[in-house]
Amino acid sequence: EAGVTQFPSHSVIEKGQTVTLRCDPISGHDNLYWYRRVMGKEIKFLLHFVKESKQDESGMPNNRFLAERTGGTYSTLKVQPAELEDSGVYFCASSLRTSGSRDTQYFGPGTRLTVL
Amino acid sequence: EDQVTQSPEALRLQEGESSSLNCSYTVSGLRGLFWYRQDPGKGPEFLFTLYSAGEEKEKERLKATLTKKESFLHITAPKPEDSATYLCAVQAVGLDNFNKFYFGSGTKLNVKP
Numbered sequence: 298e299a300g301v302t303q304f305p306s307h308s309v310i311e312k313g314q315t316v317t318l319r320c321d322p323i324s325g326h327d328n329l330y331w332y333r334r335v336m337g338k339e340i341k342f343l344l345h346f347v348k349e350s351k352q353d354e355s356g357m358p359n360n361r362f363l364a365e366r367t368g369g370t371y372s373t374l375k376v377q378p379a380e381l382e383d384s385g386v387y388f389c390a391s392s393l394r395t396s397g398s399r400d401t402q403y404f405g406p407g408t409r410l411t412v413l
Numbered sequence: 414e415d416q417v418t419q420s421p422e423a424l425r426l427q428e429g430e431s432s433s434l435n436c437s438y439t440v441s442g443l444r445g446l447f448w449y450r451q452d453p454g455k456g457p458e459f460l461f462t463l464y465s466a467g468e469e470k471e472k473e474r475l476k477a478t479l480t481k482k483e484s485f486l487h488i489t490a491p492k493p494e495d496s497a498t499y500l501c502a503v504q505a506v507g508l509d510n511f512n513k514f515y516f517g518s519g520t521k522l523n524v525k526p
Binding site: 301303330332338339340341342345353388392400401402403404405406407 | 417444445447449454455456457458459462500502504512513514515516517518519
């Protein structure tokens with residue numbers, strides 16, 4: 298069974314440019330999460346989808362970040378315009394179960410974003 | 414405020430030298446505590462889930478335990494291939510009863526031959 302995949306693995310852009318990250322969850326997983334790890338800090342929650350709906354976006358830093366999950370399959374995270382502090386590793390995770398139950402999240406390899 | 418703290422930040426062991434990593438947490442509505450292993454340039458790899466105080470899980474040289482305030486990851490007779498960053502994450506009740514994860518900053522383990 299294929300795991301969570303993310304694309305690209307690395308992205309280097311200049312301040313002010315736009316970048317789109319993609320995540321393909323494990324097949325059949327309704328829950329999809331985005332996380333970010335900035336240098337020296339812990340992994341922090343950004344957003345949670347249940348199928349195509351945004352269940353919790355309380356971790357999104359500001360309105361320069363836009364996440365979508367069309368059709369409840371893969372998800373994209375767009376940063377526009379990118380700022381220096383957006384640099385970090387963006388992880389995607391997916392899980393099978395829904396609310397009120399125990400749930401294991403499986404992570405992708407991450408996308409390393411560098412904003413110059 | 415929900416919080417997860419891991420210690421030590423880094424740990425250097427000789428091959429065969431057993432030790433323990435700590436994860437202390439303060440969350441409301443704990444659903445589970447997770448241990449992940451992360452190798453450089455890769456995503457977190459799931460190791461264990463613990464759901465209630467007193468629970469223990471084992472896998473090869475690793476054993477995870479849980480109390481009401483903390484979890485330990487015991488490493489017995491480690492080998493160089495156990496070198497990695499070990500992450501602790503706590504699953505708590507979030508918005509509308511959906512799960513929310515809080516991560517610690519990790520313990521970087523280096524096992525020397």
